[in-house]
Amino acid sequence: MSETERSDTGEVLIVTGMSGAGRSTAANALEDLGWYVVDNLPPQMLRPLLELTSLAGGVLPRVAVVVDVRGRDLFSELPEALRALRERREMRLMFLDASDEALVRRFEAVRRPHPLQGEGTIVDGIRRERERLAAVRESADVIVDTTRYNVHQLATRVVELFSDEGDARHTLTILSFGFKYGVPPDADMIADMRFLPNPFWEESLRALTGEDAAVRDYVLGQRGAVEFLDAYAGALAPVLAGYQRENKRHSVIAVGCTGGKHRSVVMARQLAERLETLAGVAVRVRDRDLGRE
Structure with missing residues (x-):
């Protein structure tokens, strides 16, 4: 099939x-990157699945399919299934590998048998799996050796x-809220704006938000407001960079x-303006309590 005849309706990644x-x-x-992930799919189901995603009309632009030896006898059909798919659709294959020693340590740490060891040892299972996967590994577009990697x-x-x-490596939500309604339970950090004068006590500002x-100018005109924003944004920059490194x-x-x-709404927006320029x-x-009476 020619390149123009292929069904290129979205990215497809096979993970094995x-x-x-x-x-x-x-x-x-x-999945965190927005891929639609299907785990432990038998090789025979690859083509029907991808045909379904084509019919979805772009709803699933990126599909990742995890295929592994839990399919046992079905797994032997993977090389042929991959060859057939490559003729019909653009796809990539990522192969994850590690040294035998690292794999043995990991299985021993979780106290689980290797899926192919049978009556033998973990090493026997690893050997059998390498034999089954040799052809697939050779056809991989990306090989990642995880021997020295931790999960992060x-x-x-x-x-x-x-x-x-x-693509952003970290999504930051800045949430304004009122303490009288309770602290947000999912907050990683909390900044208290009650050190600033409350616009509520200004008759002309009370009904505004x-x-x-007018409220923004009042809040930012208070002593310490801009200084706090600049200092807090500066302190958060290495934290957010560290979050990205730790995934x-x-x-x-x-x-x-x-x-x-009033105050939290203004300061949340001002903080966002200072942080949105950070790489990644x-x-x-979001305003949790802005609409409350």
Whole structure:
């Protein structure tokens, strides 16, 4: 089939490799990147699955399929299934590998048998699996040796390989809230804006919110407001960079005042403006209590 006849309706990534080499970690990292991940799919189901994704009309633009030896006898059909798929659709194959010694340590650490060891040892199972996977490994587009990786390092490597260029490595939610309604339970960090005068006590500002220019100007005109924003944004920069290195994909900074209507709303937006320029960080602002009476 020619290139123009192929069904290129979205990215397809096949994830396979040695048991214990990190397929689950890789699958989780891909899911965090927005890939639709299907785990433990028999090779015979690859073509029907991808035909279904084509019919979805772009709803699933990136599909990752994890195939491994848990399929036992079905797994022997993987090389032929992959060859057939490559003739019909653009796809990539990622093979995860590790040294025998590393794999043995990992299986011993979780006290589980290798899926192919049968009545033998873990080493026997690893040997049988390498034999079955030899042809698949040779056809891989990407081989990742996880021998020296921990789970965080492997996830980071997958992000480097398969995130779109320019994709954010960390999503930061800045959440304004009112302390009188309770502290957000999912906040990673909390900033208290009650050190600033409350616009509520200004008759002309009471009915307005932090979205109004008059309230914004009032809050930012108070002593310490801009200094706090600049200092706090500067302190957060290395934290957010560290989150990316540790593959922490999401965090929430809660910015609070008494009612969540004036000071916290202004300061949350101002903080977002200072942080949205950081490399690898996507910033969004939410107001939890702005609409409350």
